[in-house]
Amino acid sequence: ESRLPGYATHQVGVAGKRGPRGGDCLWINWYEFLPNVWKFPGGLSDPGEDIGATAIREVFEETGVQSEFRSLLCIRQQHNHPGAFGMSDMYLICRLSPLTYDVSVCPHECLRCDWLGVAELAERVDATPITRRVASLLRYGLEQGFSSVDLSREDMPAVYTGLIYQLYHRKLPPGH
Amino acid sequence: ESRLPGYATHQVGVAGKRGPRGGDCLWINWYEFLPNVWKFPGGLSDPGEDIGATAIREVFEETGVQSEFRSLLCIRQQHNHPGAFGMSDMYLICRLSPLTYDVSVCPHECLRCDWLGVAELAERVDATPITRRVASLLRYGLEQGFSSVDLSREDMPAVYTGLIYQLYHRKLPPGH
Numbered sequence: 114e115s116r117l118p119g120y121a122t123h124q125v126g127v128a129g130k131r132g133p134r135g136g137d138c139l140w141i142n143w144y145e146f147l148p149n150v151w152k153f154p155g156g157l158s159d160p161g162e163d164i165g166a167t168a169i170r171e172v173f174e175e176t177g178v179q180s181e182f183r184s185l186l187c188i189r190q191q192h193n194h195p196g197a198f199g200m201s202d203m204y205l206i207c208r209l210s211p212l213t214y215d216v217s218v219c220p221h222e223c224l225r226c227d228w229l230g231v232a233e234l235a236e237r238v239d240a241t242p243i244t245r246r247v248a249s250l251l252r253y254g255l256e257q258g259f260s261s262v263d264l265s266r267e268d269m270p271a272v273y274t275g276l277i278y279q280l281y282h283r284k285l286p287p288g289h
Numbered sequence: 290e291s292r293l294p295g296y297a298t299h300q301v302g303v304a305g306k307r308g309p310r311g312g313d314c315l316w317i318n319w320y321e322f323l324p325n326v327w328k329f330p331g332g333l334s335d336p337g338e339d340i341g342a343t344a345i346r347e348v349f350e351e352t353g354v355q356s357e358f359r360s361l362l363c364i365r366q367q368h369n370h371p372g373a374f375g376m377s378d379m380y381l382i383c384r385l386s387p388l389t390y391d392v393s394v395c396p397h398e399c400l401r402c403d404w405l406g407v408a409e410l411a412e413r414v415d416a417t418p419i420t421r422r423v424a425s426l427l428r429y430g431l432e433q434g435f436s437s438v439d440l441s442r443e444d445m446p447a448v449y450t451g452l453i454y455q456l457y458h459r460k461l462p463p464g465h
Contacts, residue, residue: 161368188364188440191447191454192337203379242445243456250458253465262459264364264440269418271367278367280419282426283438283459289429 152244153206154226163279165266168207176226177217180209184263185281187247206247208254208263231255260284328420329382330402339455341442344383352402353393356385360439361457363423382423384430384439407431436460 156171165182172180189204218226234240235248254262265284268277332347341358348356365380394402411424430438441460444453
């Protein structure tokens, strides 16, 4: 039995976690529908759920690791997506920091799960191109500071409705 | 009669156009449903349409200006969006360059349309907070180079399906 979602509108991946061994590592896993391919944990947003909340929830459900949101790293738009019944799919990859480290794999969702170094992952041929790319972003962020790759999140007031929305963009220096 | 869309999944705004007077200016307009508020042209993606294609098409439909895609600047997530029948809405703001400059306002969609300087727009009280913020991003990009605010677009191959997807993130230096 698989709990993989039947359709998709927004998927949210997770990357950039600091590993349990003191080194900077990634949390990834292995899905049934893509055997032998390493990818990030993640899944579909519930209706009305924030991007970061989805990422935190999905990582916990799939791996047992608790984490907190740091930034938005990458956006993918794909048309005729097989996992979205041929509809367009928007896939958002977030950077999280772990609050716990022990792995508890959900057997319905993934076969294997481990911490890997971003430098190693960026070069692995059995990772997807987007996984390698995000690993390269993280490696660059570790070298140069994450402000070089992050999109910051800010709550903003909506005009007229009184609601709050979340805005993601390159962080501007103070005074700009 | 209004041609405003009845519901929304992804909206796409447009910003960062170079004006007709040689200075760096913004293309914005004025919608019926938000009188007295300046905002960017834009609208809803057609099914299967790329973010950049939507932006170019909507700018042309609303203003008559032809343009080309440069980058993704900003992402907004808003829940209970009035224009999306209470659903969550993802709003993506692109930076375009104009290929033509003459304005031809569509009377069904906007009341007024003009080129404005980004420095002026960033300070206008009759612009929405997100408009002022994007104007500030553009002003900073004009000062420091747009690589300081842009998310670059790249076509990537999808594993197994042979399809192409678009990836947006901070541009990495060569070799990273």
